[in-house]
Amino acid sequence: MSGISRVLDEGERKFLSRYHPEQYAPISITVDAIVVGVAKDTTDNYRKLDRQSLNILLVKREQYPYKGRYSLPGGFVGEKETFEDTLKRVLSDKTGLSDIYSEQLYTFGSVERDPRMRIVSCAYISLVDIGRTSTAGAQWFGIEEIRNMELAFDHNQMIEEALKRLRGKINYTDIVFHMMPEEFTISELQEVYELILGKKLLPAAFRRTISDKLEDTGRMTSNAGHRPSRIFRYKESLQGMGAVGGSDDYQSQ
Numbered sequence: 001m002s003g004i005s006r007v008l009d010e011g012e013r014k015f016l017s018r019y020h021p022e023q024y025a026p027i028s029i030t031v032d033a034i035v036v037g038v039a040k041d042t043t044d045n046y047r048k049l050d051r052q053s054l055n056i057l058l059v060k061r062e063q064y065p066y067k068g069r070y071s072l073p074g075g076f077v078g079e080k081e082t083f084e085d086t087l088k089r090v091l092s093d094k095t096g097l098s099d100i101y102s103e104q105l106y107t108f109g110s111v112e113r114d115p116r117m118r119i120v121s122c123a124y125i126s127l128v129d130i131g132r133t134s135t136a137g138a139q140w141f142g143i144e145e146i147r148n149m150e151l152a153f154d155h156n157q158m159i160e161e162a163l164k165r166l167r168g169k170i171n172y173t174d175i176v177f178h179m180m181p182e183e184f185t186i187s188e189l190q191e192v193y194e195l196i197l198g199k200k201l202l203p204a205a206f207r208r209t210i211s212d213k214l215e216d217t218g219r220m221t222s223n224a225g226h227r228p229s230r231i232f233r234y235k236e237s238l239q240g241m242g243a244v245g246g247s248d249d250y251q252s253q
Contacts, residue, residue, distance in 0.1 A: 025118060026117060026118070027117075027118045027119070027120060028076060028077075028117060028118070028119045028120075029076070029077045029083075029119070029120050029121070029122065030074050030075060030076050030077065030086075030119055030120070030121045030122070031074055031075060031077060031083055031086040031087050031090060031121070031122050031123075031124065032072045032073070032074035032090075032108075032121050032122075032123045032124070032155065032158060033057075033072060033073050033074065033087060033090060033091055033095075033102070033123075033124050033125075033126050034056060034072055034105065034123060034124070034125045034126065034158055034159055034162040035056065035057035035073070035091070035095065035097065035100075035126045035127075035128060035138075036054060036055070036056060036125065036126070036127055036128070036162065036166065036179065037054075037055050037057070037127070037128045037129065037130035037133070037140065037179055038052050038053070038054060038055070038129070038130060038179045038180070038192055038195070039052065039053050039054075039055045039130050039140060039142070040052055040131070041053055051191075052188065052191050052192060052195065053142050053143070053195065054142070054143045054163075054195050054196065055130065055140040055141060055142055055143070056072075056140070056141055056143065056146055056159055057072075057073065057095055057097075057135060057138045057139070057140055057141075058070040058071065058072065058073075058138065058139055058140075058141050058146070058151070059071060059072075059073050059094050059095070059137060059138045059139070060139075061152055065114070065115050065116060065152070066152035066153065069150070069151060069152045070139075070141070070149060070151055070152070071151055071152035071153065071155050072123075072151070072155045072158060072159070073090050073091065073094040073095050073138060074090055074094075074121065075089065075090045075093070075094070077122075083104070083122050083124075087102060087124050087126075091126065094137055094138060095135050095136065095137060095138040096134065096135050096136035096137065096138075097126075097128065097133060097135060100126050100127070100128050100133070100178075101126065101127045101128075101175075101178040102124045102125065102126040102127075103124065103125055104122065104123075104124055105123040105124055105125045105158075105161060105162055105165055106123050106158075106161050107120060107121070107122050107123070108120070108121045108123060108154055108157070108158060109121075110154060113153055113154045114153060121153075121154075121158075123158050123161070123162070125162045125165055125166070127175065127178035127179050128178070128179065129178070129179055129180060129181050129182075131181050132181065132182075143159075143163070146159060163196070166196050167196055167197055167198070170193065170196050170197065174213065174234070176189075176192060176193065176196070177213075177234045179192065180192065180234065182233060183217060183231050183232070183233050184231070184232060184233075185221060185229040185230065185231060185232065186206070186207055186210065186214070186229070186230070186232060187203075187229060189210065189214075189232075190203065190206050190207075190210075193206070213234065213235055214232040214233070214234065214235065215232060215233050215234070215235050216230060216231075216232055217230075217231045217232060217233055219231045
C-alpha cells in the first residue's frame with residue numbers, strides 16, 4: 001500500500017485532475033490458478049503397489065467464450081482486490097479450496113489470448129495433498145490426459161509453465177511436501193520426484209540425499225504381498241530451509 005496515502009504536491013494534483021484514463025485502451029486483469037496434486041491410482045492386484053500420478057484441477061466453463069470446454073479456475077480482479085485476494089476468492093468459489101500453498105507463477109499477456117478484450121492473466125501455482133482435500137465444482141485430471149485436451153484460452157501453456165516451475169524448484173526447496181500426505185514411505189516420495197522430474201532416480205542415492213528432511217515414525221507398512229516399508233513424515237521445522245536434492249547424487253541412471 002506504499003504511496004497510496006502520501007501527500008500530493010500542487011503540481012501532481014493539477015496533473016491528476018487533467019488525467020484522462022479513458023484515452024487509453026481498456027485492459028482487464030484476471031487471476032488463474034494451476035492447482036497441482038498427487039493422486040494415488042489404486043490397483044486390485046495385491047501383488048502390485050498403488051501407483052501415483054500428477055493431477056491438475058479443472059472446471060468446465062458454463063458461459064462463452066469457450067463454453068463447454070475445461071479451463072483452470074480463474075476470475076477477474078476486483079477493483080478493490082489484490083491478486084492474492086482474487087486468488088483466495090476464486091479458489092473458494094470455484095473449487096471449495098482454502099488455506100493452501102500458492103505462489104505467483106507468471107504473467108500471461110499475449111494480445112489475442114482472450115477473444116473478449118485485452119486481458120492479462122496473473123497465474124498462480126497451488127499445491128495440495130489430494131487425499132486431505134475435498135473439492136466442489138471442479139474435477140481432477142491427469143497430466144497426460146490434459147495434454148490431449150484443448151483447454152480454454154492459453155491454459156495448456158500455463159500448465160506447462162507450472163510444471164517447469166516445479167521441476168526447477170524441486171531441486172533446491174522443500175516444495176514437494178505440500179503435495180505429500182502427512183505420512184509416506186521413501187518409495188512413495190521418490191515416485192513423486194520422478195513424476196515431476198520426468199526420469200528415474202537411483203533409490204539408494206535418493207534415500208541418502210533426502211534422509212535429513214524426514215522423521216522416522218517408527219512404524220511400518222503392512223501391505224499384503226509386499227515387503228514392509230518404513231513410514232516417514234516431513235520434518236516441518238525445516239520447511240522452507242535448505243534444498244531438497246540440491247546435489248546431483250540421486251539423478252537418473
